[in-house]
Amino acid sequence: AQSVTQPDIHITVSEGxxxxxxxxxxxxxxxxLFWYVQSPGQGLQLLLKYFSGDTLVQGIKGFxxxxxxxxxxxxLRKPSVHWSDAAEYFCAVGAxxxxxxxxxxxxxxxxx
Amino acid sequence: xxxxxxxxxxxxxxxxxxxxxxxxQHMGHRAMYWYxxxxxxxxxxxxxxxxxxxxxxESVPSRFSPECPNSSLLNLHLHALQPEDSALYxxxxxxxxxxxxxxxxxxxxxxLTVV
Numbered sequence: 001a002q003s004v005t006q007p008d009i010h011i012t013v014s015e016g017x018x019x020x021x022x023x024x025x026x027x028x029x030x031x032x033l034f035w036y037v038q039s040p041g042q043g044l045q046l047l048l049k050y051f052s053g054d055t056l057v058q059g060i061k062g063f064x065x066x067x068x069x070x071x072x073x074x075x076l077r078k079p080s081v082h083w084s085d086a087a088e089y090f091c092a093v094g095a096x097x098x099x100x101x102x103x104x105x106x107x108x109x110x111x112x
Numbered sequence: 113x114x115x116x117x118x119x120x121x122x123x124x125x126x127x128x129x130x131x132x133x134x135x136x137q138h139m140g141h142r143a144m145y146w147y148x149x150x151x152x153x154x155x156x157x158x159x160x161x162x163x164x165x166x167x168x169x170e171s172v173p174s175r176f177s178p179e180c181p182n183s184s185l186l187n188l189h190l191h192a193l194q195p196e197d198s199a200l201y202x203x204x205x206x207x208x209x210x211x212x213x214x215x216x217x218x219x220x221x222x223x224l225t226v227v
Contacts, residue, residue: 032213043118043202044155044218051213090154094214102154 002027004093006103013081014111021076021106023091032094033074035065038105039087047089050074061085086110115139116219118203124225127193133222135186135203143167143209144186145216146178147202155202155218161186162209193226200224 005024013019025031032051036044048059055067065076074091091103116137125131137144143162147155160168161180175197177189186203203219 034215036218041223043116043220044204046215046217049215088152094216100157100214100216105152105154107152 002093002095002099002101004091004101004103006089006091006106008106009104010107010109012109012111015083016080019076019078019081019085019108021089021091021108023074023076023103024072025074025091025093025101026072027093027095029095031074033065033067034092034094035059035063035074035076036090036092037061037087038090044090047076081108081110083110083112116203116205116217118201118219118222120222121220122223122225124227125190125193126227127195129193130189130191132190133188133201133203133224135188135219136184137203137205137217137219138184139205139207139217140183141205141207141217142183143206143214144180145204145206146176146186146188147204147218149200149202149221159188160209167209190224193224195226198225 003026034049035047038044047063048057050057050067057065063078089106093101119134146158149155157170158172159178164180175192179187200221202221204216206214206216
C-alpha cells in the first residue's frame with residue numbers, strides 16, 4: 001500500500017540556519033512527489049513537485065528537494081531559513097493520477 | 113497566489129442551521145475537491161468532482177452535500193452539523209482527475225465552527 005512518512009513531527013531551527021525536512025514514501029511504481037507549506041490560518045501552497053528528470057528540484061521561496069529512489073526519500077531543504085518560513089510542511093505522493101497521499105506533516109518553528 | 117477562491121473565510125453556525133461554503137477557480141481545471149482538515153493534521157479527502165460529476169465520495173455523512181453548478185464553481189452545503197465537524201474546509205482543483213502527474217492546488221480554506 002502507498003504511504004508517506006514524515007518522521008519529524010516538529011523541528012526548531014535558528015533564523016539563518018539550514019533546514020532539511022524528511023519525507024519517505026512507499027509506492028511500487030514511479031511516484032509523483034510534492035511538498036506543500038501551510039502557514040498558520042492559511043491553505044496549502046505548493047512549494048515544488050517532482051515528476052521525472054533531474055532529481056534535484058527547485059521550488060518557490062528558496063526551497064529545493066532531492067528525490068532519491070534508492071532511499072525512497074524526497075527531502076526538502078533550504079540553505080538559510082527566514083522567520084516567515086515557520087509553518088506546517090506536508091509531503092505528498094500522487095499515484096495513478098487519482099490517488100493522493102499526504103504525510104502527517106512537520107511543524108517548523110524558527111527562533112531569532 | 114492561490115487561484116482557488118473560497119468564501120466565507122470564517123463561518124460560525126448552530127447545529128440546526130443550513131449554510132454553504134463556496135469555491136471558485138478560473139484555471140480551467142476540470143477536477144475540483146473538498147478536503148477537511150483538523151488542526152495539525154493533513155487534509156482528508158471528502159469529495160471529488162470531475163467534469164462536474166461526482167467521482168469520489170469518501171463515505172462522508174449526508175449532512176455534507178456537495179454541488180458543482182459548473183466547471184468553475186463548487187459548493188458544500190451544510191445542514192445539521194455536529195460540533196466535531198468544526199474544522200478547516202479546503203477546496204482544491206487540478207487540471208484533470210485520473211491523469212498521471214495530477215497536481216492539486218488548494219484555496220485558503222474556510223474555517224467552520226459549529227456551536
